[in-house]
Amino acid sequence: MASHMLISSFKFEQRDTGFGVHVATPRLSWNVVGPAESRDWVQNLYEIQISRPQKRSETSSFSTLSQETVLVPWPDLPLDSFERAYVRVRSFGTSATGPADTEWSEWSTVEASILNPDDWIAKAITSPQGLGHERSEANGHQPMRFRKIFDIAQKSPRNRLYITALGLYVAYVNGRRVGDECLAPGWTTYNVRIQFQTFDIDSLVVAGTNTLVIDVAEGWYAGRLLWGEGKSNIYGGRIGPLAQVAFFDSEHAATPTSWITTDATWECKPQPIVSSSLYDGEAYDLGLEYNPWDASDLGWTAAEAVGVLGSTLVPASCEPVRVTQIIKPVSIFTDPDRKTIIDFGQNLVGRVRIPALSRPDGHRIIMRFAEVLENGRLGVRPLRQAKATDTVIFGGGRSLQDWAPHFTYHGFRYVEISGWSSEDVDEPLTLGSLVAEVIHTDMERTGFFACSDDRVNKLHQNAVWSMRGNFLGVPTDCPQRDERLGWTGDIQVFGPTACYLYKCGGMLANWLRDVIAEQAINGGIVPLVVPDVMKDGPWPTVPQAVWDDVIIILPWNLYLNFGDTEVLRENWTGMKDHIQSVRRGSDGLWDPELWQLGDWLDPTAPPHEPGLSRTDGTLVADQYLVHVTHLMGKIAEVLGHTEDSLLYTHEHLRLKQTFQDKYMAKSGLTVGDSQTSLSLSMLFQLHSNQEQRKCAGNRLARLARYTKFRVSTGFAGTPAVLEALTQGGHIQVAYRMLLEESCPSWLYPVGKGATTIWERWDSMLDDGSINPGEMTSFNHYALGSVAAWLHKTVAGLSPIRPGWKKVLVSPKPGGTITSAQGRFDSLNGTISCNWELLKTSEVVRVELTIPPNVRAVIDDPRGEFEVGSGRHTFEWPLANKGETWPPEAQLITFGI
Template sequence: MRHRGLPETAGLISGHGRYSNIYSRYYRFGQRTLAGKAALQWRARYEAGLLKATDWTCDLIETPFLVETTETHPPTLFRRSFVLKQVPCKVRLYITSHGIHEAEINGIKVSDQVLAPGWTAYDHELQYQVHDVGQLLRQGTENVIGIHVAEGWYCGRLGFGGGRHNIWGSRLGVIAQLVLTFQEEITQTIGSDSDWTCHRSPIETAGLYDGEAYDMAKEQVGWSSAGFHDEGWSAVKVCGYYPERLTCSDGPPIRPTRSLPAIQITHSINGNAILDFGQNLVGWVQFRVPKGPAGHKITLVHAETLENGECVTRTLRHAKATDVVVLGQSSSPEEAYWNPRFTFHGFRYVEVIDWPEAELQVDDFSAVVIHSDMQRTGYLTCSDPLVSRLHENVVWSMRGNFVGIPTDCPQRDERLGYTGDIQIFSPTACFLYDCYSTLRSWLRNLAAEQKEGANGSPPIFSPKAMPVPNFPLAIWGDATILVPWDLYWAYGDVEILSTQYETMIGWIDHGIPRAANGLWGQVRVQLGDWLDPMAPPDRPHLGITDSQLVANAYLIRITDVMSEVCTILGHASKASAYSKHAVELRAAFASEYITQTGRLVSDSQTAYALAIKFDLFSTPAQRNHAVERLQHLILHRSRCKIATGFAGTPAIGHALSKAGKDQLFYMMLTNTKPPSWLYPVTMGATTIWERWDSVLPDGTIHPSEMTSLNHYAFGAVADWLHAYVGGLKPLLPGWKKFRIAPKPGGGITWASASFECPYGEIVVDWKLDDGNLVVEVKVPPNTTAEVQLGTKECEVVGSGFHTFRAAYVEPEKLSLPPPLPFTTEDDDPKLVTKD
C-alpha cells in the first residue's frame, strides 16, 4: 500500500497489507482523517485539497464596476504580480470565481478547462479547481497571475420568458490561492487580496444565452505577463465570503473535446454565407481572423436548423446566440484565430454577416464541441443504419446537455437542470457515459435546495435559477429517488443511497400530498405524460392519459424502490413498512383505475405501459388482458406510431418485452412515419428532438415556441436498445452479474454493443447466420454473465471470450390491419378510430 520508490513510512495510510474483497471499485478506506493539503499513499500518491474553511486565507476580490440589474456584466481582467526568489518543490493554484473564469500565469492558460468553476446552487456550494502550475513559474524575476472573469451562471441572465440577472450576486469576483511549497514543507501563499488590480476586458459582453462581443482594439496585450504596465487599472473591492461553502470539484471539467469542419456553404436571401457543420452540436465556432479595416464588425448568428434556406432563430426565444468580433489594427504577419471564451451555443448552422474578404473559405471555420469531459462507456451499432443513427443522435443529445449539469436543452433561453428530464433518461445516461460524479454533484445540490422548502418537495430544476417555489410534482420529484437508484445499479456504489437517503425519505414521506387511500391527493398541477403527441401543442401537459394515474403509477414504483433501498442500508423496519405500503397502494390503484378484466380508465399506450412495467395488476388474467389491449391500441389505433410522452416513452419498450411482445415494439421502433423515433432521422435529425414533430413533414418548424431540436428525454428509448438489440442488462448492481440476451427483430441481422462497466469492458457481437444466432461475448474479470439465446437453456460463464450458437426461429410476424374506410395510413394519430 505504498508507492514504489518512496520511503517505507512516507505518507503510509495503513500497514495492513492486502485487502480481500469481491468488488473492484468503490472500496472505501476510512480509518484515517485527512488533513488539508496532506499527501498520502495507496499504491500511488494522493493529495487532499483544502478541506476546512480555515485552509482558505485569501480574500474574495470583486470588480468595482457595478451595472444595472437588467444589464450584462462586462467581463473583467484581474492580475497580480510577484517575484519568486526560490524554486518551490510544489505549486498549486486553488481557484474559483463569482462568474466563470480562465486563469493564466505568465501568459499561459493553466488548464484547458472552460466555463469554470461550473454551475452549482451557489447559495449552498461553490466549487473550486486545483491546478499544478509549477512549470509556469520563473525564478528570480516577475511572475504574473491573470484571471479573466465573465458573468456566466452566477450573475448572468438565466431562465425563460426573458429571464433575470444577478440571481446569486451582482458583481464579478475571484477567490484564488497560490500555494508554494518549498523544502522542509515551508509554504508561501499568494492569495487574492487588495494587492490585485482589475480592468475591463476587451470582451465587451459575454452572456450564456446571447453570445460574446469582442473588440480587438481594446486588447490588453501582455496583461497576464511580466513587464505589463497596469497604471491605468483599478483597485479591486475586497469582500468577505463563506469559505465553508467552497468544495473541490468532484465531477469532470467542461472541456473542448473535438472540432468539426464546415461541410457546406449556402447563402441567405441577403447574400450572407451560412455554414453547415453537418451536426447539431454544443460549443462555439473558431475562425481565422480575416484581413479588414479596424472597426469592421463581423457577426455570427447560430441556429439549429434552416427553414426555406434561412437560419431559424425563432425557436431560441429570447436568446440571441450571436457572437460579434470588431477587428483591430493588426500588424502581425501570422494568422490569428478567434473563438468565444465565456458562452456556448446549440447549433448546426452559422450565418456569417459582413465577412470583410471577397470570399469566405470553408476551411477558415471549425465548430468546437464542448461538454463535461466524461468517459464514454457505452456503444451500439447494428445493421439498420436508421437505428444506428438514432442511437448516435441520443449520444449527441446527451453530450450537448451535460455541460456541467444535466439540462433540458442547450440553445434557447432555458438550459435548466430539470429533474424530470434526467429522471427518465438516467438509465441511458449511465450506459453511454460514466456520469456518476456529474450526477452525484448535481444530486447534492438538488438535495440542498430541496431542504430550503418546508414540505419535502424538490425544485423542478436545480440549480434553482428562477423564483419558482418547490411544489409536489410526480416524475420530476421522483428524481430524488430514481436517479440515485439508477446510479447505484449502474456503478454499484452504495454511498449514493446513504448520501441521498434523507432527501429520498423527505420526498416520499413528506413531499407527496396523500389522499385517504395513500395515493396522490389532488394538487394544483401535474405535468403527467408531458409532450404526449396527442396533447394540444400549446398545452403539453394535457395528454390523453390521466395525470393522476401517471403520478400514482410512479408513486408505487418509488415505494418499491424505497423498500429495496432501506433493505440495502440496513433499515429493516422501514423496508418492511414500504413493502407493506406498496401492497396497499397497488390495491388502491387497482380500485381506482383498473376494471375487473384489466382495462384501464385511461385507455392509452402510456397507461398500459406503466401498469405492465411496474406490475400494477392484481391477477395474471388482468395483466394478459392489458397486454392484448396495448397491442390492439398500437396496431389499430396508432398504427405502430408512438403515442407516449415523458412518462410512457421510457416504459413502453420494456413493458412490451416484459410481456413477450418484442416484435411489436420493433414495429414501433422501425416506423418512419410521424410520430416515431425514426421519423426525425429520415428528416435529417442529428440529435433528439423535444417534440416528436419539431420539424413538420414539409420541412417547416413546429409553430410552438417550445421547439428544441436537442432534448435527450425521448432518447430514453436507447435503454431498450442496449438491453434488447445489444442484449446487455445488469442483474446485480455495478454489473457484477449481467445478462446477455439479444432479441433480433425489425429486420436487424447483426448488432454490436459494448459497455465499460466498473469491472472492465463487456462486449456483445451477434449476427444471424444461416438459421443460427451466433453471439461472441467478452466478459470482464470478477464478473459473471448469464447468456440466454432464444429458447436455449441459460448458460452462466465467467471472465474471458466466449462464442455461442443457437438455432434461430423467425418470430411470428405481425402486420398492420388494413385501414378503416374512413381513415388512411397517413392520418394524424389524433384521429382515433373506433375499436
C-alpha cells in the same frame, strides 16, 4: 504457476487521476485483465499498499477478503489537505485452471485538494462600485480582469493554484493559460456551495517576477437566466475571483510555506471582451486589447474584497467541461437573402474558433447561431429571446489570432456570418477558415451500440450527441434557447441511457448534491429545475411526480450501473423527505386536485398546450408513487436500514393494492386505456398475476396497431412502451414501432436529417417549417431514452448486480434487424455481446465477452444458465420465429 493477470484502469473515486481528490478517504477501483483462456476468474482477496511520506517512513499494507474491485473503501487513515500519497494494488484469485494472481499494479499518485474549509485564507474580490457593476439590458455585466504581480526568490518544487469565481473564470500565469477547462467553476447552487478547482502550475511559475491574471464574466452567477425577460443577478451582482496559490518547499510538505491570495492588494480592469452572456453570446473588441503583463501600465484600479461568503467552498468532484472534439464545416452557401451560412453538418454544442483573420479597424464579424434552417434561412425562432450571437470588432491595427469566445456557448449546426464571405479578396471565407469546438463535461464514453439497420444506428448516434450537448456540469434540457436548465424530469427518464453511454456517475452525483440543497431550501420539495432559478416564478414550487421522483430513481440508476452505494447514502434523507412531501389524498395516493405534468408532450397535445395529455396526470403520478415506494424498500435494504425497508415494503404493497382498486379492472386493464397507462403498469409491476399482465400486454399491442405503430405516448410513457411490449410478449410489435418512419416516431426525425434528438416528435414539420409551438428544441435528450431498450433488448446487455458485477445477456432479435453489437466498458471491465441471424434466419449466433470477476446470466430461449469470465459462443433457436413480420395495423373499417 506464473500469472498472466494484470491490474489496469486504477481509479480514485471513479476518476483516472487522483490529483486534487475531493475527499479524505477516496475509494479505489481497478480492473483485472488477462488472456482469453483465463476462464471463470474470480478475485478472492486484494492487497493495497499505501506510501505516505508526509506521515510515515514505511509503506503500509492492507489485505481484504473480498471479490470487489469497484469503489472499495480507503483502508488507511484519512488524507489531510494538500497531502500526497502513493497507492498500488494486487488481486489474488482463481480461474478454471487454478490460482491466478496478479502482479502489483504501478504506483498511482493521489493528492488531496483543500479538504478543510479553514485552509481557505483568500477572500473573494471584485471591482469597485461603478466599474463593471451596472448591468445593462443590452450587454449585461462588463467582464473584468484581475491581476497580481508578485516576486518569488526561488521556485518551489510544488506549486498549486486553488481557484473559483463569483461568475466564470479563466486564469493565466505569466501569459500562459492555466488548465483547459471551459465555463469553470461550473453551475451549482451558488448560495449553498461553490466549487473550486485545483491546478498544478509547476511549469508556469518562475523564479523572480510572476503575474497571475484572472478573467471573470457573469456566467450563471449574475447573468440573465430563464425565458422571456428572464432574471439576472440571481446569486449576486458583483463578479470576481477567489483564489490562492500555495508554494510548498518539498514534494511532500504537509503545509504550504507561503501563499499568494486574492485580496484588496489586487488590481482590476475591464476586459476587451465588452459583453458576454450565456444566452446572447460574446462581443470582443480588439481595439480595447492591452498587455496585462506590462507592470508599467497604470490603467488598473484597486480591487475590493467581498464580505464573508454565505456559501461553502467545495473541491470539484467530477470531470470538468472541456473541448472534446473539433469539427470542420462541410459547406458554405448563401441563403435567399444573400447572407452567408456555414453548415457544420452536425447539431452540436460549443463555439467557433477562428485561427487567424485580418480586417481594417472598425470592421465587424458577426456570427449568429441556430440548429436548423427554415425556408433556407437561419431558424432562430426556437431560440426565443436568446440572441446567440458572437461579435468581433477589429481595432488598434490588430489581427485576430486563435480566437474563440471564453464565457459562452451555443447549440448550433448552422452559423450565419456577416462581414466575411467566400467572395472577399483578402482572406476569403473557406472551409478551412474556422472550426467548431464541441464542449461538454469530459466524461469517458463507456457504451456502444450498432446493428444492421443504419437508421437505428443514426437514432442511437443522435441520442449520444444530445447527451453530449446537454451534459455541461448540469444535465440540461436544451443548449440553445433562453432556458438551458437542469430539468429533473428529463434526466430521470434518460438516466438509464446516460449511465450506459458515458461514465457520468461523478457528474450526476455532484448534481444530486444540488438537488438535495435546493430541496432543503424548498421545505422538502424537489424543484422542477436544479439549480432552482424558478423559485420566485415563473412556475410555483409544488410537489410533482416523475420530475421530483428523480431524487429516488436517479441515485438507484447510478447504484445499478456504477455500484456506488455512497450515492444512495448521500441522498437517503432527501428521498425520505420527498416521500413525505407528496401531497396525498385520503387513500394515500396523490391528491387528485393537484395538477400534474404527467405524460408531458403527448403527441396529441396542441403545440401550445404540451401538458394536455390523453393520459390523466394523476394516474401517471400514482403509478410512479407505487414504484418509488418499492424502490425505497430496496434502497433501505442496501443501506442496512432494516426498519425502513420493512416499512416501505409494506407501504408499497398497500399502495399497489390501492392503485389496483382505484384504476385497474380484474382483467389487468387500466382506466384511461392508453399506451402510457398500460406501459407504466407493466414496467412497474402493478399487476397481481401473470394473467393480468398478459391481458394488459395484449391490449397494449392492440393499441399500438390502432395507431399504426406511431408513438402515442409522452414524457412518461415513451421510455416505457417498447419495454412493456417486450415484457408482454410482443417483441415484433415493439420492433415495428421502433422502425416506423411516419410522424410521430423515433425514425421520423432521422428521415428529416436530424443529427440530435428533438424535443417534439414534429419539431420540424413535413413541409420543412418549424413547429409553431413556443417550446421547440432540436437537441433534447429525453425522447432518446429509447436507447436503453436498444441496449437491453436489441444488443442484449443489462446489469443484474450493481456495477454490472453480474450481467444479463438477453438479445431478442426482431423486425428486419439481422445483427447487433453492444459493448459496455463497466468499472469491472469490458462486456460485449455480438449476435447475428444465421442464413436460415431461425438460429441466432451469439459471441460474448465477460471480463474477469464478472458473471453473466445467459437468457437462452431453451433455459437460463450462468457463465464466468472469458469469451463464449452460443447458438440458439430464434425465440419469436412464430410471430408474423411485419405485424399488421388495426384498421378501422365500417361495414354496410
